[in-house]
Amino acid sequence: MTGPKIAMLGLGSMNGAILTGLLSSGVSPEQVVATSRSSESAQRRSQHYGVQVLAEENDDAANRTAAAQAEIVFLGVKPYQITDLCAGIKDALKPGAVVVSVAAAVTLEMMEAALAEGQPVIRTMPNTPLSVGAGVVGLSAGTHTSQQQVELVAELLGASGSVHVIPEEQIDALSAIAGSGPAYAFYLAEQMAAAGAELGLDPELAAGLAAETIYGAGKMLLENQGKADAAQLRRNVTSPNGTTEQAISTFDAADMGQTIRAGAAAAAARAAEITGQLRGQ
Numbered sequence: 001m002t003g004p005k006i007a008m009l010g011l012g013s014m015n016g017a018i019l020t021g022l023l024s025s026g027v028s029p030e031q032v033v034a035t036s037r038s039s040e041s042a043q044r045r046s047q048h049y050g051v052q053v054l055a056e057e058n059d060d061a062a063n064r065t066a067a068a069q070a071e072i073v074f075l076g077v078k079p080y081q082i083t084d085l086c087a088g089i090k091d092a093l094k095p096g097a098v099v100v101s102v103a104a105a106v107t108l109e110m111m112e113a114a115l116a117e118g119q120p121v122i123r124t125m126p127n128t129p130l131s132v133g134a135g136v137v138g139l140s141a142g143t144h145t146s147q148q149q150v151e152l153v154a155e156l157l158g159a160s161g162s163v164h165v166i167p168e169e170q171i172d173a174l175s176a177i178a179g180s181g182p183a184y185a186f187y188l189a190e191q192m193a194a195a196g197a198e199l200g201l202d203p204e205l206a207a208g209l210a211a212e213t214i215y216g217a218g219k220m221l222l223e224n225q226g227k228a229d230a231a232q233l234r235r236n237v238t239s240p241n242g243t244t245e246q247a248i249s250t251f252d253a254a255d256m257g258q259t260i261r262a263g264a265a266a267a268a269a270r271a272a273e274i275t276g277q278l279r280g281q
């Protein structure tokens with residue numbers, strides 16, 4: 001085993017996507033110990049990822065046992081479970097281990113208060129495309145986290161996507177665009193596939209066309225950065241008096257742009273609301 005030992009507490013969708021990215025970027029399975037709630041899911045995930053997965057159902061101390069071994073501890077449970085998990089592993093953690101939360105809405109202050117004084121903490125907002133090497137991560141460091149620890153975590157996650165170190169006040173906004181954003185793109189893909197099927201295409205072909213088109217458009221957006229923005233690339237597809245113009249006019253008439261902005265604003269507002277609830281407000 002080379003590299004730091006990594007614990008992944010709560011191996012669900014998000015920690016699973018991070019783990020897939022880590023393993024494909026060269027982290028060895030021996031470096032990782034994970035936990036899950038049920039023994040059935042622990043067994044299934046252990047087989048899937050090829051890492052050790054301890055089940056909390058079998059052993060109350062599973063999270064503590066995993067955390068005690070690690071230099072980096074990812075917390076991948078639901079927001080309302082994070083501070084209880086912090087309190088549960090508090091005495092087991094190595095003093096220099098860095099605790100990395102992936103949870104929406106849970107602040108650095110909340111985690112620091114639930115952990116031992118001086119424990120390094122990082123709050124992230126990742127997205128699931130980390131699993132295919134094309135993720136986005138927002139990252140904010142806590143009071144006791146060294147620059148070296150920020151760089152270590154950023155380097156690990158950066159092997160499967162882009163990492164943006166931002167002030168914590170901006171995490172909800174980043175979450176509304178990049179954390180939730182894959183769901184917006186999948187929603188668009190669902191509607192494009194349904195439209196293709198309604199227009200007479202085989203549904204499987206229509207779904208494939210939607211996926212390939214969104215992938216191609218995303219690749220063009222990235223490869224044209226600094227040269228042509230999204231609006232320009234859209235105009236390049238939209239011939240005057242042509243077919244695309246009819247589609248875009250229909251979207252504009254329904255104020256789809258405003259709907260998308262309102263959706264993202266609602267996601268950010270919900271994060272702030274959960275933070276308030278967790279503070280007991």
Ligand SMILES: NC(=O)c1ccc[n+]([C@@H]2O[C@H](COP(=O)([O-])OP(=O)(O)OC[C@H]3O[C@@H](n4cnc5c(N)ncnc54)[C@H](O)[C@@H]3O)[C@@H](O)[C@H]2O)c1
Binds near residue numbers: 015056125
């Ligand atoms: N899914 C996403 O796209 C996404 C993106 C960014 C952030 N997040 C954040 O990730 C966190 C997890 O979300 P998710 O979508 O992966 O949910 P999930 O339900 O898929 O994963 C949570 C996992 O934690 C396990 N778990 C629950 N209690 C446990 C315990 N006490 N000990 C060990 N494991 C336990 C569950 O069995 C489950 O596998 C949330 O806080 C969410 O805000 C999710």
